[in-house]
Amino acid sequence: MTEQKKRTTIVLFSGDYDKAMAAYIIANGAAAYDHEVTIFHTFWGLNALRKDEPMELKKGFLEKMFAKMMPRGADKMGLSNMNFAGMGPKMIKHVMKKHNAMTLSQLIEMAQEQDVKLVACTMTMDLLGLQQEELLDDIEYAGVAAYLADAEDGNVNLFI
Amino acid sequence: MTEQKKRTTIVLFSGDYDKAMAAYIIANGAAAYDHEVTIFHTFWGLNALRKDEPMELKKGFLEKMFAKMMPRGADKMGLSNMNFAGMGPKMIKHVMKKHNAMTLSQLIEMAQEQDVKLVACTMTMDLLGLQQEELLDDIEYAGVAAYLADAEDGNVNLFI
Amino acid sequence: MTEQKKRTTIVLFSGDYDKAMAAYIIANGAAAYDHEVTIFHTFWGLNALRKDEPMELKKGFLEKMFAKMMPRGADKMGLSNMNFAGMGPKMIKHVMKKHNAMTLSQLIEMAQEQDVKLVACTMTMDLLGLQQEELLDDIEYAGVAAYLADAEDGNVNLFI
Structure with a gap:
């Protein structure tokens, strides 16, 4: 009898x-405990997957606006709380450095090394005018059906 | 042996x-894949179920204040991000139209047609002074016990 | 054959x-239905566990700043919505009193009486400069590994 791997889907x-x-x-953490892990990035969560460099891509007006207004990649994102006009993220990054905590970019790199499946939601990419060239390499592209297929057999399902 | 239906509870x-x-x-999506689906609306999530028209109901002062300050129905709700004094929702609705994406009202209608169980949390209705006449027809009313009964056998449980 | 207890992990x-x-x-609710329940407090959620009184603790500059800027305990926390410069929380507390609803402090007390396991995430305590003396008595301290061990066998897993 083979035991099935535990599964975490976020x-x-x-x-x-x-x-x-x-x-x-x-x-x-879940990958280290040998779970099969998927992170399904949708809406604003897609910004974590954006590459840092600016790009010249053919886009409509609204898509250009969104592209400008949204943070370009993990290092540019704000805080959910205590943003204080940008002071919060700087403070957090200071203490993270002091405590040798990994930055978000490093955490994403580590996830890729541990074979965490990073998925970009194609429906919301469309909506926000994001194109595959703008996002990190070696990620997957899928919709809600693929998410549900992963999640319905999952042990840990979270919406963050 | 009958197979049990998968269950999604949000x-x-x-x-x-x-x-x-x-x-x-x-x-x-889950309903289309034949899950039994429940959305349990609590706190501000109740606003998605409000009818569009203003109503004359007997309410205390605070309940009237809440009723005025909270958005009346799906089409009046703001964004979690990039609200930009209301510009964000307009932009999103523009791109949604352009991409033929369904609006929230249409998504709620579709859910009702697919027999997704829409539940309003009676405890928070009380707290926010919302009455059954103000909410959509054909929804259910229940408390945390009913939520847990659905969720504890669920495959996909999310808090959004 | 003994039946296993259901488990809720938040x-x-x-x-x-x-x-x-x-x-x-x-x-x-889950504890009342005989689930084993854990609440794992991380990042800003740690503030719910802070004691009300100010404390003189040896801290670095940034840690002092965080300690000052973050709410000291359940009663000082703001709302996710309709904060309106602090008017929202006052209104909510008014209606809660009127409806005899339990305050957050009372809900936490009840959870402790029902043996809900309250855990503080040590990694983010470190990051935000919070020390054990500042948090409620009779709570546990753990990291993401302990969270996953609880969650992977859980019936209801939520991220709030």
């Missing part, structure tokens, strides 16, 4: 730095 | 348009 | 009064 909806950190810390 | 706590959209997209 | 990430209320209402 929807990352939020574009907040601290919430994305929480998602990736749980994901990396 | 607590919709948030009163944000985008988060409610995410809840209803997952719910409609 | 991550309380949010520092909002209303979200913490929802977490504790679900937790107390």
